[in-house]
Amino acid sequence: MITVDFQCLEIAPGSRILDIGCGSGRHVGAAYEFKNVSVIGADRNFRDLNEARSRMQFHDRIGSHGNGCWHLAGADVTSLPFPDASFDLVICSEVLEHIPDHHRAM
Numbered sequence: 001m002i003t004v005d006f007q008c009l010e011i012a013p014g015s016r017i018l019d020i021g022c023g024s025g026r027h028v029g030a031a032y033e034f035k036n037v038s039v040i041g042a043d044r045n046f047r048d049l050n051e052a053r054s055r056m057q058f059h060d061r062i063g064s065h066g067n068g069c070w071h072l073a074g075a076d077v078t079s080l081p082f083p084d085a086s087f088d089l090v091i092c093s094e095v096l097e098h099i100p101d102h103h104r105a106m
Contacts, residue, residue, distance in 0.1 A: 001026070004091055017089045018042060019040070019042065020095065023052070028055070029055050032065045044074060
């Protein structure tokens with residue numbers, strides 16, 4: 001289930017998008033359908049990242065994308081390995097309620 005209304009976000013072609021706490025990659029896949037976006041799904045659960053990789057490979061196989069690129073990263077929301085201002089949009093859906101130090105995560 002996609003819980004982010006991407007149509008309200010006005011995603012421009014070539015946008016850089018991070019989905020932190022991406023889980024199985026459902027929002028990574030939805031973002032990947034926009035034109036020429038670079039989307040990174042990050043999660044600290046490697047089992048979920050493997051599932052996300054399978055999902056994204058499926059998108060590639062069936063051509064369900066906007067000709068951008070995707071990547072996955074093992075990362076924790078409280079210590080992200082990306083420089084400030086690396087992304088045009090950050091998605092963090094259904095994640096913060098599971099993080100004890102949600103203020104630090106924000």
